[in-house]
Amino acid sequence: MKLDLAGQVVCVTGGSEGIGLATAKAFANEGAHVVICGRRQSKLDEAVASNSSTNGGTIEAVQADMTKLADIDKLIAHIQSRFGRLDILVNNAGTGIYKPFATVTDDELQDGMAINFFAQFRVSQRALALLKQSSFASIINISGRTAIRGNFPPGSSCTGPAKAAEVRFSVDLATELAEFGIRVNCVIPGVVKSEERLRLWESQASGGQWQADSAIANRDKLEIVSVPKGQTWGLPSDIANVVVFLASPRASYVNGAALTVDGGPHTKSYVSQLYVAQ
Numbered sequence: 001m002k003l004d005l006a007g008q009v010v011c012v013t014g015g016s017e018g019i020g021l022a023t024a025k026a027f028a029n030e031g032a033h034v035v036i037c038g039r040r041q042s043k044l045d046e047a048v049a050s051n052s053s054t055n056g057g058t059i060e061a062v063q064a065d066m067t068k069l070a071d072i073d074k075l076i077a078h079i080q081s082r083f084g085r086l087d088i089l090v091n092n093a094g095t096g097i098y099k100p101f102a103t104v105t106d107d108e109l110q111d112g113m114a115i116n117f118f119a120q121f122r123v124s125q126r127a128l129a130l131l132k133q134s135s136f137a138s139i140i141n142i143s144g145r146t147a148i149r150g151n152f153p154p155g156s157s158c159t160g161p162a163k164a165a166e167v168r169f170s171v172d173l174a175t176e177l178a179e180f181g182i183r184v185n186c187v188i189p190g191v192v193k194s195e196e197r198l199r200l201w202e203s204q205a206s207g208g209q210w211q212a213d214s215a216i217a218n219r220d221k222l223e224i225v226s227v228p229k230g231q232t233w234g235l236p237s238d239i240a241n242v243v244v245f246l247a248s249p250r251a252s253y254v255n256g257a258a259l260t261v262d263g264g265p266h267t268k269s270y271v272s273q274l275y276v277a278q
């Protein structure tokens with residue numbers, strides 16, 4: 001299928017690793033011009049260097065924290081000065097914590113909303129003028145299965161509602177921006193194997209007893225007991241492929257959708273299996 005994305009201007013927040021990086025590379029491979037952001041310059045440099053597009057697709061980076069208004073403005077100003085328009089915004093930057101409700105601190109509660117729902121709202125609002133300059137614009141918000149399944153994974157009382165807000169926000173935005181020809185869709189990943197995320201989960205699931213190397217050392221053992229027979233892990237590219245399709249003219253009749261990409265309703269949570277494995 002020809003996706004007709006060559007020359008499109010794309011912004012992927014949190015594009016230096018995991019799902020965001022896979023998405024940035026997938027767009028670049030279609031010949032698009034991609035601007036990514038993240039907080040760590042070293043990771044951004046690696047991401048830019050990893051672009052392997054052979055058809056003119058580019059990746060450039062802006063160091064910016066999506067929980068800071070000044071940084072969001074810096075990102076938007078960069079896109080304005082480089083391209084003067086934005087065709088596709090992928091609100092991907094986000095994360096989660098998984099711990100018992102009674103132990104969630106107020107900072108964790110506020111941070112969870114700030115990097116998930118608030119960031120998607122703020123970046124979309126500030127990008128609107130640039131999206132209006134496009135002849136075929138769309139926004140894709142990355143949520144997560146914790147948004148739609150209660151107690152998935154265990155200890156989701158902070159992250160689940162923040163990711164749920166992103167699903168609801170996407171529907172509202174699709175309705176409100178239709179008059180400008182801007183489509184808005186939401187992708188809801190299941191468990192996706194990204195290094196940083198696994199490290200975080202393993203550390204959290206072990207009550208912080210495992211950090212970095214010790215978490216990784218335990219991973220092989222845990223993967224063997226935790227992955228149900230026949231189930232494969234989701235990979236960042238599984239999500240990226242869907243995002244690229246949704247942003248393309250081939251999906252022009254898809255608007256206000258929340259598409260779950262999780263291998264099916266039977267798949268179990270890596271984190272819940274980790275809890276069992278303790």
Ligand SMILES: NC(=O)c1ccc[n+]([C@@H]2O[C@H](COP(=O)([O-])OP(=O)(O)OC[C@H]3O[C@@H](n4cnc5c(N)ncnc54)[C@H](OP(=O)(O)O)[C@@H]3O)[C@@H](O)[C@H]2O)c1
Nearest residue numbers: 014016017018019038039040065066094144191192194196
């Ligand atoms: N992996 C999964 O299983 C899974 C499941 C469901 C939903 N999701 C959702 O998918 C999205 C991506 O997840 P992932 O697993 O790919 O994450 P990841 O591997 O941890 O990568 C996160 C990316 O976002 C950047 N980032 C983090 N905080 C940021 C901030 N405040 N401002 C700007 N950039 C920031 C990171 O770079 P820096 O750290 O350098 O800033 C990195 O590039 C998130 O919205 C997540 O909630 C993931």
